[in-house]
Amino acid sequence: MLETKKVEVDLSSFHRLLHPKLVVLVTCINPLKDTTNIITLAWIMPISRHPPLLLLSMARKSYSHELIAGPKEFVVNIPTMDIVKETLFCGRRTGRIHDKFKETGLTPMPAKMIRPPIIEECVAHLECKLYQQILMGDHTVFVGEVLKAYVNEGFFPNSKFDLEKVKLIYHVGGDDFATLASKVVSLGLEKEEK
Ligand SMILES: Cc1cc2nc3c(=O)[nH]c(=O)nc-3n(C[C@H](O)[C@H](O)[C@H](O)COP(=O)(O)O)c2cc1C
DSSP: OOOOOOOOOOGGGGGGGGOSEEOEEEEEEETTTTEEEEEEEOOEEEEETTTTEEEEEEETTSHHHHHHHTTOEEEEEEOBGGGHHHHHHHHHSOTTTOOHHHHHOOOEEOOSSSSSOEETTSSEEEEEEEEEEEEETTEEEEEEEEEEEEEOTTSSGGGSOOTTTOOBOEEEETTEEEOOOSOOOOOOOOOOOO
16 A cells, blocks of 8 residues: 655644635624724634524734624625635735725625625625624634525525535635535435434
8 A cells, every 4th residue: 555654734834734715705894983894714614503603713913803892793795706806805904904895896785684784796695793702812713693694596506505606715825715616426315313
């Protein structure tokens, strides 16, 4: 058998072994200044069905951290490769200095249940209110309760993204992004009672 040599990965890059990860754009507001912001995030995952909960891990130094810890509501918007440049911009510039809607040309539209806007150009949106927050090293884990979720008509048949139509963005690392091939394997194995 061929032996593979395992090489050590510097711990400053451990997380890259868990990438590529789906990229989202989170919108939040500053109610005092009546302004909005967008932050790009890859560290996000669903964590409960009942109630519907997701978590975001956000660096404490980011401006968006203040805008979620304060107003306690945010939208998770799902971008596609059509706006990958705008997505990188929102992940490389801070809303403390930049009006990211204005500078990217992305369009804010009213959400259904909360104050932060959705991003019109994104394919899907999850409106969340803050459920809990936990300090984790140099990040805060924000747990959001999903109040409303919606998607562009025709892009999510049978509650699954149509990967022919929806080119989701995955972050490989640094400036590198990937998307999924449209062919997915569909296997059959029934669920077990638990
Ligand atoms: C592809 C990509 C993924 C990112 N993922 C995260 C993340 O999961 N958590 C985080 O805190 N920052 C993440 N960032 C960095 C923030 O988006 C970046 O610091 C941003 O400029 C913060 O903006 P703000 O100061 O307006 O909040 C990511 C950046 C990129 C480009």
